[in-house]
Amino acid sequence: MPKPLILVTNDDGIYSPGIYFLQQEVAKIGRTIVFAPESEKSAVGHAITISDPIRIRKLSRRNGFSGYAVGGTPADCVKLGVKAILDIPPDIIVSGVNLGSNMGMNILYSGTVSAATEGVILGIPSIAISVDSHKEPDYTVAAKICAKFVKIVLENGISKGTALNINVPNVKEDEIKGVRLTRQGHSYYEEDFDRRVDPRERIYYWMDGRLIPSENDPELDDIAVQENWISVTPLHYNLTDLQSFNEMRNWEIFINEE
Amino acid sequence: MPKPLILVTNDDGIYSPGIYFLQQEVAKIGRTIVFAPESEKSAVGHAITISDPIRIRKLSRRNGFSGYAVGGTPADCVKLGVKAILDIPPDIIVSGVNLGSNMGMNILYSGTVSAATEGVILGIPSIAISVDSHKEPDYTVAAKICAKFVKIVLENGISKGTALNINVPNVKEDEIKGVRLTRQGHSYYEEDFDRRVDPRERIYYWMDGRLIPSENDPELDDIAVQENWISVTPLHYNLTDLQSFNEMRNWEIFINEE
Numbered sequence: 001m002p003k004p005l006i007l008v009t010n011d012d013g014i015y016s017p018g019i020y021f022l023q024q025e026v027a028k029i030g031r032t033i034v035f036a037p038e039s040e041k042s043a044v045g046h047a048i049t050i051s052d053p054i055r056i057r058k059l060s061r062r063n064g065f066s067g068y069a070v071g072g073t074p075a076d077c078v079k080l081g082v083k084a085i086l087d088i089p090p091d092i093i094v095s096g097v098n099l100g101s102n103m104g105m106n107i108l109y110s111g112t113v114s115a116a117t118e119g120v121i122l123g124i125p126s127i128a129i130s131v132d133s134h135k136e137p138d139y140t141v142a143a144k145i146c147a148k149f150v151k152i153v154l155e156n157g158i159s160k161g162t163a164l165n166i167n168v169p170n171v172k173e174d175e176i177k178g179v180r181l182t183r184q185g186h187s188y189y190e191e192d193f194d195r196r197v198d199p200r201e202r203i204y205y206w207m208d209g210r211l212i213p214s215e216n217d218p219e220l221d222d223i224a225v226q227e228n229w230i231s232v233t234p235l236h237y238n239l240t241d242l243q244s245f246n247e248m249r250n251w252e253i254f255i256n257e258e
Numbered sequence: 259m260p261k262p263l264i265l266v267t268n269d270d271g272i273y274s275p276g277i278y279f280l281q282q283e284v285a286k287i288g289r290t291i292v293f294a295p296e297s298e299k300s301a302v303g304h305a306i307t308i309s310d311p312i313r314i315r316k317l318s319r320r321n322g323f324s325g326y327a328v329g330g331t332p333a334d335c336v337k338l339g340v341k342a343i344l345d346i347p348p349d350i351i352v353s354g355v356n357l358g359s360n361m362g363m364n365i366l367y368s369g370t371v372s373a374a375t376e377g378v379i380l381g382i383p384s385i386a387i388s389v390d391s392h393k394e395p396d397y398t399v400a401a402k403i404c405a406k407f408v409k410i411v412l413e414n415g416i417s418k419g420t421a422l423n424i425n426v427p428n429v430k431e432d433e434i435k436g437v438r439l440t441r442q443g444h445s446y447y448e449e450d451f452d453r454r455v456d457p458r459e460r461i462y463y464w465m466d467g468r469l470i471p472s473e474n475d476p477e478l479d480d481i482a483v484q485e486n487w488i489s490v491t492p493l494h495y496n497l498t499d500l501q502s503f504n505e506m507r508n509w510e511i512f513i514n515e516e
Binding site: 040042043044045046047048049050051053054055056075076079080083084105107108109114117121148149152156158159161162179180181183184188191192193195196202203204205206207232233234235236237238239240241242243244245247248249251253254 | 298300301302303304305306307308309311312313314333334337338341342363365366367372375379406407410414416417419420437438439441442446449450451453454460461462463464465490491492493494495496497498499500501502503505506507509511512
């Protein structure tokens with residue numbers, strides 16, 4: 001059986017340390033090819049580039065890390081790699097290791113998660129992996145747990161349309177309690193805009209905020225990570241609110257019309 | 259009772275015709291304030307601006323169209339308007355009228371829809387409105403149906419966390435059959451990348467593609483619009499794949515750990 005082909009991407013950019021750790025770890029399982037943004041693309045969500053040309057550039061770092069730097073978003077990287085460059089689609093896509101967690105509401109803004117969602121839209125099993133720290137992150141545990149899930153998914157399969165979103169607490173490996181199946185939590189940033197005036201007297205704002213955690217439900221992503229568990233949330237891309245759909249059947253405007 | 263405050267946004271930019279038609283129509287119901295991107299921001303998905311300053315500029319067009327041009331994404335416009343500029347939150351947010359439909363998979367890439375999703379994240383009822391044409395669109399029908407739903411939502415309320423995504427067929431008003439409650443369809447763009455070489459012999463790509471429609475289920479957004487119905491889909495922002503969540507409970511890695 002040929003070695004699986006693993007597409008590696010991220011949103012921190014192709015020169016970030018996290019993607020190097022991830023590629024090195026999954027290279028133990030299969031052949032790797034990197035398609036990652038030329039520069040940092042954090043918080044770009046599921047943006048794609050349709051009004052500008054997308055440039056690519058072959059690139060190699062040390063120890064077999066090679067692929068393409070893409071002048072676009074994480075979703076662009078996945079689309080372009082799969083649809084324009086590779087002759088055969090990859091067996092799996094991994095996105096990360098992201099500097100900082102992607103949990104709760106914040107997964108909506110995440111380029112890391114969107115790359116994985118884009119992968120499953122294209123029919124390829126995909127995993128997003130993040131470490132819960134912006135300071136002195138330890139990428140090794142995250143890279144290893146991602147590789148473990150790559151093996152599991154390649155061996156056992158996963159529902160078509162399901163991406164995995166994995167978040168790893170930034171503690172020593174022996175302090176991690178285990179791996180917990182979780183749901184997207186309700187944590188979010190309560191935004192604060194910092195208003196400033198530039199030397200030409202024009203107003204501008206910096207977006208800032210403080211994280212409001214979920215209520216204390218151990219099955220939610222951020223609560224699990226806070227309790228030193230690795231959180232694994234299956235995500236899909238169907239945004240229909242089925243509960244509201246059923247409630248809205250009674251709305252007069254729909255009853256009268258049909 | 260004071261007139262409701264309606265925040266108007268879009269992703270085609272504050273100078274686009276669609277947002278003007280929308281503002282004029284909803285101004286019949288309440289006071290309006292516009293927060294919209296300075297320039298076109300199509301396909302930016304749920305991107306937010308965290309690594310750059312966000313500039314804003316007061317702007318008025320004719321007939322009471324006034325507000326702020328924002329140097330950011332549609333989600334930035336909503337966050338900044340609600341959190342930094344307005345003293346009291348708006349009663350409702352409308353986003354559009356978008357030039358081109360936002361249905362099926364493509365809602366994931368949509369700045370128009372993300373502005374509405376951002377609204378409900380902030381706890382404000384929100385509606386995205388699009389017309390299914392890129393050529394010679396008729397914005398008037400779309401603006402009117404959006405205003406109709408603004409009234410319905412303000413009078414009857416809607417579940418917290420539910421945004422409405424409305425798509426209008428681009429046909430004469432008397433050819434529209436009615437308003438149908440729908441689910442997000444499975445239509446998507448089968449991408450084609452057009453490879454080119456610039457005068458300096460560097461490679462670049464244009465993302466292009468052709469639309470693959472949903473299977474023929476009348477409750478799906480694109481099928482309804484194709485049959486000349488206005489499609490109304492309730493959307494939420496919880497991406498947890500509950501079916502996979504239940505299936506994955508049996509995965510050895512979770513059983514052994516807990």
